[in-house]
Amino acid sequence: MSVMEGRTTSALLYLDGVHVSFDGFHAINNLSLTLEPGEMRAIIGPNGAGKTTMMDIITGKTKPDEGTVLFDGMTDLTRLDETQIAELGIGRKFQKPTVFESQTIEDNLLLALNVDHSVKGTLFWRGNRNESERIDRVLETIRLTDARNRLAGSLSHGQKQWLEIGMLLAQDPKLLLVDEPVAGMTDVETHQTAELLKKINKEKTVMVVEHDMTFVRQLGVKVTCLHEGTVLAEGTIDQVSSNERVIEVYLGR
Amino acid sequence: MTPHVLTRSLDRSASIFILVVAGLGLLIPLSNLLLPAGSMLQVPTYLVALFGKYACYAILALSIDLIWGYCGILSLGHGAFFALGGYAMGMYLMRQIGSRGVYGNPILPDFMVFLNYPELPWYWHGFDMFWFAALMVILVPGLLAFCFGWLAFRSRVTGVYLSIITQAMTYALLLAFFRNDFGFGGNNGLTDFKDILGFNVQADGTRAALFALSCLALILAFLICRAVVTSKLGKVLIAIRDAESRTRFLGYRVESYKLFVFTLSACMAGVAGALYVPQVGIINPSEFAPGNSIEAVIWVAVGGRGTLVGAALGAVVVNYAKTYFTSGPLAPYWLFMLGALFILVTLLLPKGIVGTFSAWRESRKATEKANAESAAREDGVGEPNPAE
Ligand SMILES: Nc1ncnc2c1ncn2[C@@H]1O[C@H](COP(=O)(O)OP(=O)(O)OP(=O)(O)O)[C@@H](O)[C@H]1O
Numbered sequence: 001m002s003v004m005e006g007r008t009t010s011a012l013l014y015l016d017g018v019h020v021s022f023d024g025f026h027a028i029n030n031l032s033l034t035l036e037p038g039e040m041r042a043i044i045g046p047n048g049a050g051k052t053t054m055m056d057i058i059t060g061k062t063k064p065d066e067g068t069v070l071f072d073g074m075t076d077l078t079r080l081d082e083t084q085i086a087e088l089g090i091g092r093k094f095q096k097p098t099v100f101e102s103q104t105i106e107d108n109l110l111l112a113l114n115v116d117h118s119v120k121g122t123l124f125w126r127g128n129r130n131e132s133e134r135i136d137r138v139l140e141t142i143r144l145t146d147a148r149n150r151l152a153g154s155l156s157h158g159q160k161q162w163l164e165i166g167m168l169l170a171q172d173p174k175l176l177l178v179d180e181p182v183a184g185m186t187d188v189e190t191h192q193t194a195e196l197l198k199k200i201n202k203e204k205t206v207m208v209v210e211h212d213m214t215f216v217r218q219l220g221v222k223v224t225c226l227h228e229g230t231v232l233a234e235g236t237i238d239q240v241s242s243n244e245r246v247i248e249v250y251l252g253r
Numbered sequence: 254m255t256p257h258v259l260t261r262s263l264d265r266s267a268s269i270f271i272l273v274v275a276g277l278g279l280l281i282p283l284s285n286l287l288l289p290a291g292s293m294l295q296v297p298t299y300l301v302a303l304f305g306k307y308a309c310y311a312i313l314a315l316s317i318d319l320i321w322g323y324c325g326i327l328s329l330g331h332g333a334f335f336a337l338g339g340y341a342m343g344m345y346l347m348r349q350i351g352s353r354g355v356y357g358n359p360i361l362p363d364f365m366v367f368l369n370y371p372e373l374p375w376y377w378h379g380f381d382m383f384w385f386a387a388l389m390v391i392l393v394p395g396l397l398a399f400c401f402g403w404l405a406f407r408s409r410v411t412g413v414y415l416s417i418i419t420q421a422m423t424y425a426l427l428l429a430f431f432r433n434d435f436g437f438g439g440n441n442g443l444t445d446f447k448d449i450l451g452f453n454v455q456a457d458g459t460r461a462a463l464f465a466l467s468c469l470a471l472i473l474a475f476l477i478c479r480a481v482v483t484s485k486l487g488k489v490l491i492a493i494r495d496a497e498s499r500t501r502f503l504g505y506r507v508e509s510y511k512l513f514v515f516t517l518s519a520c521m522a523g524v525a526g527a528l529y530v531p532q533v534g535i536i537n538p539s540e541f542a543p544g545n546s547i548e549a550v551i552w553v554a555v556g557g558r559g560t561l562v563g564a565a566l567g568a569v570v571v572n573y574a575k576t577y578f579t580s581g582p583l584a585p586y587w588l589f590m591l592g593a594l595f596i597l598v599t600l601l602l603p604k605g606i607v608g609t610f611s612a613w614r615e616s617r618k619a620t621e622k623a624n625a626e627s628a629a630r631e632d633g634v635g636e637p638n639p640a641e
């Protein structure tokens with residue numbers, strides 16, 4: 001693991017001058033963004049703005065061509081792979097809900113727990129009370145206690161979103177990257193999800209990508225608008241939504 | 254809290270499977286040895302050897318199901334590990350011939366004398382000892398699988414690319430083993446075996462014992478597979494099969510998991526090959542033929558991928574059909590039939606025999622439950638306040 005000498009920034013997540021291009025197409029252009037410990041940040045922006053790609057960079061799925069990506073002010077994330085980054089304490093919910101469909105909800109959470117992930121550890125794993133209590137707690141939080149023995153594939157789209165958030169909780173990371181959590185949810189579910197994320201944010205740093213402006217407003221946190229792979233505007237929801245450029249490229253569509 | 258490994262891995266169908274294999278493993282040899290020849294219930298020796306072959310194929314099928322059915326690794330080169338195990342056993346059997354060969358050389362096997370080998374190649378040393386050969390049966394396929402898997406999984410070769418390079422691997426070995434100067438008997442392979450552990454390989458008693466041992470090995474392989482797939486590691490394997498990158502983002506080192514099952518599976522295939530060779534009496538390079546590995550995958554698909562029992566059953570069913578058809582007038586068309594079988598199973602029974610059967614049973618259970626519930630409702634049971 002590459003640890004730089006001393007902390008260079010107080011931010012939990014620090015991106016500076018990041019560039020990524022896919023076959024000559026510049027998906028991320030000179031992107032700079034910082035997230036303070038304990039902060040929750042909402043990311044908005046039109047389709048193709050590079051929001052998901054930014055999460056790919058942070059979690060090691062995509063390597064940037066240029067730029068700095070630091071976690072906790074010390075760790076250079078560009079040199080680590082997905083597994084190492086997950087072990088560091090960065091969890092991610094995918095845009096398209098990705099759960100283990102052929103396994104039960106309980107097993108999905110069991111797999112997500114941040115316990116020994118080695119081959120030997122899982123081969124000789126014996127459950128313990130602490131683990132099953134943690135799973136019970138998560139099940140309650142995501143309101144799937146009664147469905148615990150059902151296959152994850154049988155859940156509705158909205159429930160899968162919740163299960164995936166539950167998996168993030170079981171993973172217990174320091175930083176949660178949540179990509180479009182309320183897509184396909186009813187208004188009530190959307191409202192509940194916002195409350196859940198606010199609750200999670202009491203202990204953890206969260207970055208949420210979402211198109212649903214009512215939801216973003218309900219979160220009531222600092223907003224960053226991305227466009228063509230770079231930051232277009234940053235500030236409170238009112239500041240950002242009254243920004244002319246933001247209205248032009250995103251809100252006023 | 255969590256049940257013990259044994260209770261966890263032995264559900265009903267697993268117990269039935271073990272009982273059936275154990276029963277056959279005992280009854281067939283006993284009937285062969287104790288009943289008078291020609292009696293209705295006496296299993297003739299040629300059938301004992303044939304069934305022994307099926308048992309070895311079933312072990313190979315289990316090893317493929319472990320990686321393909323549970324971890325999504327489609328190896329089209331597993332025949333190579335089977336053949337390597339077979340060659341290791343064949344080398345032991347060759348050295349047991351001693352001076353009874355055609356050329357009477359006490360050290361060199363016949364083909365080496367014929368090809369003017371001055372002395373035994375270094376890699377043939379030790380194979381006169383059974384324990385050493387038995388070790389190599391597991392070690393050689395395991396080591397090859399480990400090196401191959403280490404390179405392939407670390408560079409994230411998956412899907413059809415992986416399948417293609419496994420085919421290339423077995424094809425490369427086929428070519429190598431065909432060469433006379435490779436030191437394994439070239440084209441003719443290893444044959445004319447005399448004894449194994451001092452027993453005549455042709456004797457009825459030895460054949461019966463080899464069959465019983467193959468059944469025992471099948472049971473052990475099955476137990477190992479069950480223990481693996483019912484552990485938490487088994488859940489991780491399925492997770493990798495269904496959503497590999499999700500598994501990485503949870504902090505699992507996917508390549509280590511793949512490497513573990515791939516190597517374990519290759520060791521099992523090696524054992525299957527080692528039991529196979531003394532029963533068929535020969536091992537030659539054709540065992541490396543890419544077609545063999547593909548056939549083995551078809552057994553698993555027919556029986557039911559990801560069910561273990563199905564894999565073993567598929568191996569027996571397809572090979573029985575093969576024996577039946579290739580000994581009749583339809584022999585030239587066997588490969589077409591096999592291809593047609595594969596296409597039919599893929600289209601009509603994508604879950605294979607066992608998978609389809611258990612899905613059918615589950616759905617029947619569900620309907621019964623629903624019926625019982627609606628019947629109960631009609632009776633007014635469970636409705637506390639009908640007036641409401
Ligand atoms: N692996 C890839 N190869 C090629 N192009 C890619 C790749 N990943 C992303 N892109 C492109 O980069 C751009 C940014 O995509 P990204 O998915 O990050 O957008 P987004 O902001 O998440 O959009 P959405 O709101 O639709 O989810 C898009 O034009 C996309 O087509």
Ligand SMILES: [Mg+2]
Nearest residue numbers: 051052053095
């Ligand atoms: Mg996106």
